[in-house]
Amino acid sequence: MPAPIADQLRAVCGPEGVLDEPVQLLTYECDALPHLRQMPAVVTLPRSAAEVQAIVRLCAREGVPFVARGHGSGLSGGALPVPGGVVISLARLNRVLEVDIPNRQVTVEPGVTNLEITRQVAPFGYYYAPDPSSQQVCSIGGNVAENSGGAHCLKYGFTVHHVLQVEAVMPDGELVTVGSPMADGPGPDLLALLVGSEGTLAVVTKVVVRILRRPETVQTLLAAFDSPRAGGEAVSQIIAAGIVPAAVEMMDALAIKAAEAAVHPNFPPADTVLIVELDGPASEVTELFEVVDAICRRTGASTVEVARDEAHRMRIWRGRKAAFAAMGRVSPNYYVQDGVVPRTKLPEVLARIRALSERSGLGIGNVFHAGDGNLHPLICYDESVPGQAELAEKVAGEILGYCVEAGGSITGEHGVGADKKHYMPRMFSDDDLDAMQRLRDAVDPRRLCNPGKVLPTPRLCGEVPGPYRQHPIEKAGLGERF
């Protein structure tokens, strides 16, 4: 990387807006998937859309690849820098621009955190629905890139259902507005294409989201079962009864044990626990909650614990949300996987995972969104034992194979990024992937915008595959994996 580009970038962002000392760059060499690391040449910290545009224009002119980065909480290496490339950190574009309660919309810059939107509108009785478990730290720009979900997406959908408009800098440097704060604009849905494109089609500089009225009532129960099959049967009957819960979460024995050790949620000692949450108008929730309670008992729940109040509810959720980080209590290291299966295939795939655990000798905890079939197997290993880290990675890959064979997906919410692009051919044919590559080339013909992500390419030299390691932020308990 010749010095002049850093100087040119300084002319755009000012001297304090450009980092190119190796020690400064360290923070940016990975996101929350720290086994993939790459030093960028330069990190920029723009303060406005105009600066982002000037940076992208400069990169386009000089043929330098660039990678947009939010708060670095991504779990697929989507913000992994490119050798010799520029990182565009959007952390300083962090203003809430407009809170419009009458129209139920909020306009923010991409560096605003997910939870900050809810904080802004909570006094008016509203909230922003997508709730990834990293919501305290993750940026809305990153949510747009990854089409983030959360525990409540069974009922409320994903980021793509809640973003109305974005302002973005296209790879050629054009600043565009995509989507509309008004409904039903004609033409292809370019906004839906940008949401979830993992930063490969544009750099988002402004986001308009819709907000929802807080539900009148929320009720949560925790039911204990003696097998995932029994818990799965309860979920099937809830769905068959025509009930769409706000959340349905399941944890197995190893995950329960870890959660107990870490945050003491006082879960019953069971093979499987099921958390079911209903929300909505009081009349509806009260009536349907009784049905859910009865189904759990009928399908063999040994105990059914109903949250008495908000504190009790939060304790149940704390046990669930802490499950990932808690794995550190029962295993020196763990690898978190993100795969999806059709909900009805859960028992079958869980049985295969159990067999794989026995065969490989590695403990595998399961924490998952049972309503939508999104699995998060936690593969336990000890990196001080030679070969175990590699084995864990192999086991994680095998689980993705089970998901695809069951008709599912290699990622439900963490994204493909740099981490899973080599698994894409398991889900998609060459023709499918070629269509996606041509789409990408139409928007970014010079392949400068977050190259090397999403679609399989020969590995870049800086990309060294390796086992999962805990991120410092996670280790410090500041972030969690969901």
Add this chain to the structure above:
Amino acid sequence: MAASAALRPGVEADAVDGVVPGAVAEPGTPEQLAAVLAEASSAGRTTVVRGGGTKLGWGRVPARVDLLLSTARLAPVVVHRDGDLTATVSAGVSLADLNRQLAAKGQWLPVDSAFAGATIGGMLATNDAGPLRHRHGTARDLLIGVRLALTDGRLVKAGGTVVKNVAGYDLGRFVTGSFGTLAVIVEATFKLLPVPHASSTLVTAYASAEVLAANAAAIAASQIEPLACDVHVPAAGRPSLLVRFASSPAATRAQAATARTMLVGETEELSGDAERVRWTGQVQAAWAGQAAVVRLSWMPARLAEVLRLVEDLRGRTSGALTLTARAIVGTGLLSVGGTPREQAAVVEHLRARTDLVGHVALLRGGRELKAAVDVWGQAPSAQAALEALKRTFDPAGILNAARGPV
């Protein structure tokens, strides 16, 4: 070329906005359809895709149509995975047929169509929606996977059959609203919903647009959760608000009772057949007769001003004006009677009110009206990217050439 289905000459009944296509292809398989499409692309034949043909007139008047490519003969496959709340359906299946099949297991795809034969493919291509979009959004929001025939003859898929999936680009949502300009949708997979056990609708007539709008705003700000909240402004007489609840019987009753306390006007409660008839009427109202139909949107909080604007517009045409709209979402259909010149004046006036309304698109209109005003109105932002994508997917520029929004 041998793989392709036989072509037949177009006849009057195949006409697209009065233009008879040179040939019609009705392939029986996605593979055949893709082969026909590839041939048309190589030969530079302008191609219009047809599902049920119920919205075929939407778009600019074509200069010529070389090929009408129909999905009608594709095998009507419906794979309903009721335990997973998903269904995969071939594009030529009608929404009504799909919902009849899903109903056997107490589920549905909650999207409205005003047209009896509307197909899944056409519904996605136009992203057409009705009152149910209040709670469930448009078909775009329920789509989880798609299979497309591309102009190079390939069949590709995006998304999948699971409700949660972020692998790869979302080509499915991208082609919703594309009006057959990028690819041919041959199959789609949707997330489904359980059919509510009970339903009830409050219809309130108002003397004042302001009170109607204030009541709609109160419903929006409350914690009751209607399935639909529509406004109906008839050609003559008082406007009304239609609020529909659908849940368990007790919850439906309780919410309707709460809503009644917020509605200041003459309210009647409908259920059963009377309710069904009323909503069918609401969905179809804009399309009755032969008036021009304009779709428009606005910021939700400005409903009262939009209702006043509609009243003002009555002075610009000798024909009838009706509005059927989503009161809380802020979008609806304006049916505009009168002479083509008067209709054009109404469209132009709406487009001039950029301070209040947007996305003013002429969905149905006679040739004279379409000659006077552009069907789509303002070009979208990010036009360079959209054009690049159009060139990539349709390099010969044959798909709905010059008719669609891109």
